[in-house]
Amino acid sequence: MKKALAFAAALALMAGAASAQQYPTKPITVIVPFAAGGPTDVIARIVGESMSKTLGQQLVIENIAGAGGTTGITRGKEAVNDGYTIMMGHMGTHGAAPALYPNIRYNPVTDFEPIGMAAGTPIVIVARKDFPASNLKEFADRLKAGQDKLNEANAGVGSVSHTTCTLLHVQLGTKPTRVPYTGTGPVLNDLVGGKVDYACDQIVNLVTQIQAGAIRAYAIATPTRSPALPDVPTTKEAGMPEYEVSAWNALFAPKGTPAPIVARLNDALSKALDDANSRKRLLDLGGVLPEGNERTSAWLGTFVAAEVDRWGKTIRAAR
Numbered sequence: 001m002k003k004a005l006a007f008a009a010a011l012a013l014m015a016g017a018a019s020a021q022q023y024p025t026k027p028i029t030v031i032v033p034f035a036a037g038g039p040t041d042v043i044a045r046i047v048g049e050s051m052s053k054t055l056g057q058q059l060v061i062e063n064i065a066g067a068g069g070t071t072g073i074t075r076g077k078e079a080v081n082d083g084y085t086i087m088m089g090h091m092g093t094h095g096a097a098p099a100l101y102p103n104i105r106y107n108p109v110t111d112f113e114p115i116g117m118a119a120g121t122p123i124v125i126v127a128r129k130d131f132p133a134s135n136l137k138e139f140a141d142r143l144k145a146g147q148d149k150l151n152e153a154n155a156g157v158g159s160v161s162h163t164t165c166t167l168l169h170v171q172l173g174t175k176p177t178r179v180p181y182t183g184t185g186p187v188l189n190d191l192v193g194g195k196v197d198y199a200c201d202q203i204v205n206l207v208t209q210i211q212a213g214a215i216r217a218y219a220i221a222t223p224t225r226s227p228a229l230p231d232v233p234t235t236k237e238a239g240m241p242e243y244e245v246s247a248w249n250a251l252f253a254p255k256g257t258p259a260p261i262v263a264r265l266n267d268a269l270s271k272a273l274d275d276a277n278s279r280k281r282l283l284d285l286g287g288v289l290p291e292g293n294e295r296t297s298a299w300l301g302t303f304v305a306a307e308v309d310r311w312g313k314t315i316r317a318a319r
Contacts, residue, residue: 023083023261024057030251031079031087033072035065038184039121039204039285043249044088046281047118050272055264068158069093070104073252077106081254083261086115090249095307096163099315108308112252113262114300116269120246120288123164123221124206124232127198128191129214136218136238139198143174151177153187153196160247161187163311164221165200170317171242191215202247203228203286221245228286246288250300262297270295 030048032041041063048059064072069092076087092100094108106112125136133139143150152169154162157180169175179196181187184205190196192214203220207228210217219238220226235243251269253262272278273289282289293299 021260023264024055026084027058027060028055028083029079029085030059030061031072031076031085032061032063033065033069033076033087033089033093034063036061036063039202039247040069040088040090040249042204042285043119043121043282043287046278047251047269047272050275050278051265051268054268054271068097068100068156070097070101070106073097074105076252077111077254079254081113081256081258083253083257083265086251086253086265088118088249089252090160091245091247091307091311092158092160092163094250094252094304096158096311096315098308099312100158100163109301109305111255113255113257114297114304115251115253115262116266116295116297117248117250117290117300117303118269118273119282119290120222120248121202121204122226122286122288123160123200123245123247124203124210124229125168125198125200125218125221125235125243126191126206126210126215127218128194128196129216130194131197131216133218136233136235136240139218140172140240143176143198144172147174147176150197151179153179153181153191153199155184155187155201156180156182159184161199161201163315164245164247166318167245167314168200168243170314171240188215207286219243222288226286226288227283250304266295266297 030044032044034040044061052059064075073087073089073093079085097104133142152165154165187199188209191199192209203226209215210229217232219235220232221235221244225234
């Protein structure tokens with residue numbers, strides 16, 4: 001009996017290995033847990049286009065928005081783990097979500113197979129164009145002195161803009177008025193119109209308005225300046241080195257997806273990041289691309305665990 005069970009297990013392993021070698025034989029669904037047109041969606045489409053060429057099968061984007069991205073990621077977690085449904089998670093869904101949504105139905109650290117980091121989208125601290133501060137230090141001083149009179153706009157609880165400004169407030173020890181909107185578009189409209197004072201958001205959403213002088217940028221939260229906004233200093237240069245944050249985007253597969261399939265997807269993603277056209281498009285958006293060890297599945301798994309811990313502490317401190 002034991003020999004028969006061992007033989008059956010060996011056959012199953014051989015069948016799985018053969019299936020992984022042939023993978024993929026049909027289109028792959030990529031769940032993007034946000035509406036079409038947003039930063040995560042755009043990044044998924046850019047890398048997906050290149051990965052499709054490498055894999056020989058189309059990567060089809062499926063937008064499933066709701067609950068700060070957790071609705072789509074929950075759907076992805078429950079998908080069959082055969083490599084034909086993967087998801088583009090990000091800082092919110094795989095970092096801040098456990099602290100923001102107590103009843104979340106997945107664990108970012110244990111319920112997925114990390115595939116690889118796609119791109120980071122740095123956070124920029126911005127304000128209405130006539131905000132009375134000429135640099136980040138003056139902005140921070142004014143925020144601390146007049147927090148009861150100033151208001152911060154964000155795209156709703158759990159959004160990148162909400163979460164990253166939460167980090168800023170915790171580090172500055174401030175609790176200003178927070179104004180939630182239904183998305184980044186309305187936030188920018190009112191920021192440009194001078195109806196709100198400041199915001200924290202992804203560079204991809206802000207470049208056009210900053211370049212046009214419609215809003216004022218104080219600093220970008222990355223170690224080095226962005227080629228997309230070369231005149232905007234880093235938070236380190238501007239005197240706030242502890243504020244370093246990026247709304248990263250990464251691919252994940254359901255738990256139990258065979259390792260050879262995960263490796264195949266990781267290889268295709270890495271090739272997409274090296275592709276001249278894809279690379280240029282991502283960099284033009286202000287994206288920061290992973291290099292070296294940061295492209296591995298193992299690195300992403302460790303990084304996610306650190307992000308869950310970081311955002312959990314930040315969000316608890318803000319309450």
